[in-house]
Amino acid sequence: MRFDVLTLFPEMIEGACSHSIIGRAIETGVISVNTVNPRDYTLDKHKKVDDTPYGGGAGMVLMAQPYVDAYEEVSKSDNTITLMMTPQGKPFDNNMCRDLTKYDQIIILCGHYEGFDERIRDIIKPVEVSIGDFVLTGGELPALCVIDSVSRKLDGALGKIESMECDSFENGLLEYPHYTKPREYRGLEVPEVLLNGNHSLIEEYRLNQQIKRTKERRPDLYEKYKNNF
Numbered sequence: 060m061r062f063d064v065l066t067l068f069p070e071m072i073e074g075a076c077s078h079s080i081i082g083r084a085i086e087t088g089v090i091s092v093n094t095v096n097p098r099d100y101t102l103d104k105h106k107k108v109d110d111t112p113y114g115g116g117a118g119m120v121l122m123a124q125p126y127v128d129a130y131e132e133v134s135k136s137d138n139t140i141t142l143m144m145t146p147q148g149k150p151f152d153n154n155m156c157r158d159l160t161k162y163d164q165i166i167i168l169c170g171h172y173e174g175f176d177e178r179i180r181d182i183i184k185p186v187e188v189s190i191g192d193f194v195l196t197g198g199e200l201p202a203l204c205v206i207d208s209v210s211r212k213l214d215g216a217l218g219k220i221e222s223m224e225c226d227s228f229e230n231g232l233l234e235y236p237h238y239t240k241p242r243e244y245r246g247l248e249v250p251e252v253l254l255n256g257n258h259s260l261i262e263e264y265r266l267n268q269q270i271k272r273t274k275e276r277r278p279d280l281y282e283k284y285k286n287n288f
């Protein structure tokens with residue numbers, strides 16, 4: 060899987076991708092992360108990438124030309140999807156994340172300031188994606204959320220000590236609670252059922268905990284689970 064990120068702040072992407080599981084996935088060739096800076100594609104000698112909005116109003120708007128030219132320079136495979144990170148997009152979730160693993164290449168457009176000149180959308184026709192109903196200063200953190208969550212679903216990204224089998228959302232529920240050593244901490248005991256080695260009882264306990272948690276914390280998810288499973 061190859062990620063190409065169009066960003067005015069490539070260091071944000073490169074820095075975050077050089078650590079831990081994502082850093083290792085790059086080292087082992089499971090993914091590659093490439094950045095393209097639209098500022099390198101401006102025709103203006105001051106390398107201007109934004110300007111004031113027509114019609115007035117606060118803030119600066121990202122100009123179409125540097126973004127479209129930068130996008131057109133990215134070499135594309137036959138199995139590429141282009142995402143635009145925007146609070147106006149489709150909410151990102153585990154299903155969208157799973158769908159994205161089917162592509163060989165994901166191109167991600169990161170905005171900044173007031174956002175994109177509308178003609179960037181008209182010309183590139185990206186899939187617009189939001190990571191939640193709040194507004195960040197730029198698309199780099201949202202892009203990293205996509206890169207990180209998609210990458211960890213790819214074969215070979217997670218090592219033996221990490222696993223996503225029982226992760227929240229994988230079976231439509233939130234994950235069950237975890238415990239590790241010691242058996243007692245500040246008077247709080249690990250539930251007895253986890254200590255007795257009876258795997259079918261442990262599985263039953265964990266599923267019940269998943270259901271309890273999801274009902275309490277995410278009744279919306281629980282309703283969907285009830286209807287689908």
Ligand SMILES: C[S@@+](CC[C@H](N)C(=O)[O-])C[C@H]1O[C@@H](n2cnc3c(N)ncnc32)[C@H](O)[C@@H]1O
Nearest residue numbers: 144145146170173174189190194195197198201
């Ligand atoms: C300050 S925001 C612009 C918000 C825009 N004025 C609006 O209200 O829709 C700058 C950039 O951050 C990114 N961004 C901010 N919040 C986001 C979110 N919730 N999901 C995805 N991208 C987001 C987008 O790339 C956006 O172009």
